[in-house]
Amino acid sequence: MSFENLSIEREGAVAILTINRPAVLNALNTRTLDELGRAILELTHDETIRAVLLTGAGEKSFVAGADINELAVQSPTGGREHAIRGQHVLDLIEHMGKPVIAAINGYALGGGCELAMACTLRMAADTARLGQPEVNLGIIPGYAGTQRLARIVGKGRALELLLSGDQISAQEAHRLGLVNRLVPAAELMAEARKLAATLAAKAPIAIRYILDAVNSGLEMPSAQAQVFEATLFGLVASTDDMREGTAAFLEKRKPAFKGR
Numbered sequence: 649m650s651f652e653n654l655s656i657e658r659e660g661a662v663a664i665l666t667i668n669r670p671a672v673l674n675a676l677n678t679r680t681l682d683e684l685g686r687a688i689l690e691l692t693h694d695e696t697i698r699a700v701l702l703t704g705a706g707e708k709s710f711v712a713g714a715d716i717n718e719l720a721v722q723s724p725t726g727g728r729e730h731a732i733r734g735q736h737v738l739d740l741i742e743h744m745g746k747p748v749i750a751a752i753n754g755y756a757l758g759g760g761c762e763l764a765m766a767c768t769l770r771m772a773a774d775t776a777r778l779g780q781p782e783v784n785l786g787i788i789p790g791y792a793g794t795q796r797l798a799r800i801v802g803k804g805r806a807l808e809l810l811l812s813g814d815q816i817s818a819q820e821a822h823r824l825g826l827v828n829r830l831v832p833a834a835e836l837m838a839e840a841r842k843l844a845a846t847l848a849a850k851a852p853i854a855i856r857y858i859l860d861a862v863n864s865g866l867e868m869p870s871a872q873a874q875v876f877e878a879t880l881f882g883l884v885a886s887t888d889d890m891r892e893g894t895a896a897f898l899e900k901r902k903p904a905f906k907g908r
C-alpha cells in the first residue's frame with residue numbers, strides 16, 4: 649500500500665508509522681487522516697506485526713493539529729463529518745488490539761495531542777510541547793479530545809488545559825500523567841523502539857485481551873466489567889501461549905509466544 653503523507657517501516661514485529669508532512673509540522677488534513685485509517689487497518693490485520701510506533705517526520709513536530717486551512721472553510725455539516733471521521737480513525741488506533749506507542753518528538757497540539765491520547769502509551773522527548781489550543785481558534789476539539797483528556801488526566805486538569813488552550817512542556821505533561829515516559833530528545837526513537845520490541849515479544853492474545861478489558865471495561869458498570877474480565881481470563885486458558893508461558897516459568901526459561 650502506498651501513501652502520500654505517511655510512511656510505514658517494518659522492523660521485525662514492530663511497524664514504525666511516520667506522519668510525513670513536515671512543511672506544515674505534520675498537520676492532519678483529510679487525506680492524511682484517511683491514509684492513517686487505511687494504514688491502521690492494514691497493520692491490525694497483519695499478524696506479523698505485534699506493536700506499532702507512531703511518530704512525526706522531522707525534528708520539530710509530532711503533529712501540530714488538524715490542518716487549519718481546512719478548518720477555516722468548513723461548513724457546519726462538513727465540520728460534523730470531519731469530527732466523526734477523525735474520531736473513527738482514532739478509535740481504530742485505540743481498538744486495534746496491539747500496543748501503539750506514540751513517540752512524541754515535538755509539537756503534539758490539538759488533533760496531534762488527541763492522536764497521541766488514542767495511542768496505548770505516550771513517550772515524549774524532553775523538548776516536546778503538548779496542548780489543546782482549539783479554543784484560541786474559536787473552536788473545540790473534535791477528535792474526542794474532550795473525552796480522552798479527561799479520562800487520562802482527570803476532569804479538573806483536562807478542563808484547565810482545554811479552557812486555557814495553553815501549551816505545556818513535556819515535563820509538565822509527564823507530571824500530569826498525560827505522558828507515560830519522558831526521555832532526552834536524542835534517545836526518543838531508540839527508547840521507543842526498545843519499548844515496542846519488548847511489548848511485541850509478549851503474548852499477543854493476552855495483550856489484546858488486556859487492552860479490551862481496560863478499554864471496553866471502562867465503558868461498563870464495574871460489576872459487568874469484572875464479569876467481562878473473568879470471561880477473557882477464562883478464554884486465555886484455551887491458548888497455546890498460556891501453556892507456553894506457564895511452562896517456561898516452571899522450566900526456568902524464556903517463553904516463545906506464538907499468538908495462538
Ligand code: COA
Binds near residue numbers: 755759785
Ligand atoms: N495546520 C496547518 N498548517 C500548520 C499547522 C496546522 N495545524 N501548524 C503549523 N502549520 C504550518 C504553518 O502555517 C507554517 O506554514 P508556512 O511555512 O507556510 O507559514 C508551517 O506549518 C510552520 O509553522 P510555524 O507556525 O511557522 O512554526 P513555529 O515554530 O513558528 O510555530 C507552532 C509552531 C506549532 C506553535 C505553530 O505552528 C502553531 O501554533 N500551529 C497551530 C497549532 C494549533 O492550533 N493546532 C490545533 C489545530 S485544531
